[in-house]
Amino acid sequence: MKSVDAVPTGATIYPIGAQAVVHALLAAANAAGFAPSILDSQPWRWRLTGNTLALYLDRDRIVDDVDVDGRLAIISCGAALHHARIALAAEGWRLKMNRRPDPADPDRLASLRLEERSLAGPANTPLMSSIRLRRTDRSPVTGARIAAAQLKAVTAAVRAEETSLHVLYPDEVLDLARVASGGRPAWSGSGDRAIGAGPAGLADDRGATFALLYGHTDEPEDWLRAGEALSAGWLTATAAGVSVLPLSAAVEVVATRQAVQIMIGCVGYPYLLLRLGRATMPPSGPRRAPAAQVIDRR
Ligand SMILES: Cc1cc2nc3c(=O)[nH]c(=O)nc-3n(C[C@H](O)[C@H](O)[C@H](O)COP(=O)(O)O)c2cc1C
Numbered sequence: 001m002k003s004v005d006a007v008p009t010g011a012t013i014y015p016i017g018a019q020a021v022v023h024a025l026l027a028a029a030n031a032a033g034f035a036p037s038i039l040d041s042q043p044w045r046w047r048l049t050g051n052t053l054a055l056y057l058d059r060d061r062i063v064d065d066v067d068v069d070g071r072l073a074i075i076s077c078g079a080a081l082h083h084a085r086i087a088l089a090a091e092g093w094r095l096k097m098n099r100r101p102d103p104a105d106p107d108r109l110a111s112l113r114l115e116e117r118s119l120a121g122p123a124n125t126p127l128m129s130s131i132r133l134r135r136t137d138r139s140p141v142t143g144a145r146i147a148a149a150q151l152k153a154v155t156a157a158v159r160a161e162e163t164s165l166h167v168l169y170p171d172e173v174l175d176l177a178r179v180a181s182g183g184r185p186a187w188s189g190s191g192d193r194a195i196g197a198g199p200a201g202l203a204d205d206r207g208a209t210f211a212l213l214y215g216h217t218d219e220p221e222d223w224l225r226a227g228e229a230l231s232a233g234w235l236t237a238t239a240a241g242v243s244v245l246p247l248s249a250a251v252e253v254v255a256t257r258q259a260v261q262i263m264i265g266c267v268g269y270p271y272l273l274l275r276l277g278r279a280t281m282p283p284s285g286p287r288r289a290p291a292a293q294v295i296d297r298r
Contacts, residue, residue, distance in 0.1 A: 018051075021114050024093055025053040026295065028112070031087035033290035034131050035231060037076035038248065039063050042290070044077045049298040054111040055081050058294070066252050071223045075272060077109055078227015082161070083131055084112060085228075086235065090128035092117050099221055109224055130238040137243035141208040141277030150240045151209060154276065157236035158213065163222075163229035163271070166264055168210045176210070176273070179259045180250040209276045212250075212260070218269035226271035233274070243279040246272050 029046040037043060043061035047054045055077060062073045088095055096113045151167065158165045168176060213229060215222045234244045250273040251257045260270045 020117075021051045022048065024088060024091055024114065024117075025051075025112075027091070028053060028084040028087040029293045029295050030290075031128075031131055032080035032084040033293045034134070035076065035080040035083045036134070036136060036234065036246070037079065038067060038072040041073065041076065042080075043073040044080045045294045045296065047296045047298065052111050052113045053084065055084075055109045057107045057109055059107065066248070070220075071271070072248055072252070074109065074220050074223040075227040075230060078224040078229075079231040079234075080227075081110055081112075081224065082228040082231035082235075086127050086131065086231075088112065088114070089123045090125050092120065092123070094118060099224060101221065106220075109220070126239045127232075127235040130235040134234055134238040134244075136245060137277075137279065138245055139243075139280065141205045141243065141275065143207045143278050143280065145207055146209055146242050146276055146278055150237070150242050151276070153240050154233045154237050154242060155211075157232040158229040161225060161229035161232045163213055163215050163226050164268060165233065165274075166212045166214055166267060168212065168264075172263065173210050175263055176250060176260060179263065180247070180256055180273070205275060205277070207277055211274050211276060212264060213271045213274065214264070214268040215271065216268050222269070223271060230272060230274075237276065238279075241279045243277045245275040245277075247275060248272060 025048050029048075032044070032046075033042070035042075041061045041063055043058045045056040045058045047056060057070065057074060057077055059070070062070050067073055085095070085097070094115045094117070096115055097110060098113070099110045102108050155165045155167075213226050213233075215226060230246070237244050249256070250260050251270055257270060260273075261268075264270065
């Protein structure tokens with residue numbers, strides 16, 4: 001079996017064969033298939049070359065009418081990327097990640113290159129378990145608010161992915177609902193409208209905590225990181241018994257997004273609004289594997 005070069009000295013490692021590498025990368029791409037995505041569009045493709053798995057935006061899957069600049073699709077790709085990273089870490093793999101866009105190939109969003117597999121053992125296993133348990137919870141949030149410790153855990157997970165979470169005060173929630181609903185009775189995003197789930201009306205959400213994912217710049221690379229942060233926060237929330245519902249209505253349209261930005265005192269650029277609550281639905285057990293992921297092999 002062909003071995004992979006460039007394993008640093010000093011680490012206890014498994015002998016790495018090309019087949020083990022391919023197996024790990026395919027498993028990572030499959031784990032990514034469980035990631036949340038706008039309207040369940042799964043707008044990503046993977047390309048496997050040697051020991052590198054590259055993530056591509058699949059432009060054909062962008063939901064044009066709600067996502068003109070592709071930001072929600074790229075956030076979704078970021079969530080898939082984070083899922084893949086967690087799956088690899090859970091198997092003890094260390095990797096080099098490159099998020100720098102290639103001007104010649106702008107749809108190539110990131111790549112993961114496997115470096116070594118350590119006997120130090122798997123990492124992030126609770127988040128790995130959350131991958132199969134996580135789901136969008138659109139049921140009303142009526143009970144007590146989430147505990148400070150739960151919110152702290154989610155915030156820390158988001159921050160570790162270089163994105164921030166601004167927890168809204170009750171007044172800001174009302175202002176935001178007005179801005180985001182644009183005259184509609186509730187601030188349901190494109191997702192629930194099209195999927196047909198009930199809108200997240202304020203009256204139904206007395207126990208909810210609303211928070212904005214935001215950052216200091218507003219470029220595709222930031223949206224990718226926002227997606228990684230969304231995944232990190234959401235998987236942490238799942239492990240902590242917190243339900244998450246993303247609400248894209250607040251950020252879908254430029255004018256609304258700018259109004260939200262001004263409303264939060266221009267602390268940064270808003271990427272996505274999240275509704276957090278105490279999870280009431282017990283996780284209904286591991287879900288079925290998603291449809292086979294689109295993976296090109298070179
Ligand atoms: C960027 C992004 C925006 C989303 N916006 C909404 C939304 O506005 N309303 C909603 O009900 N769900 C929204 N969702 C959740 C998706 O609809 C959901 O992830 C998808 O249908 C797959 O279901 P699952 O999360 O249960 O696996 C969003 C997800 C992402 C990643």
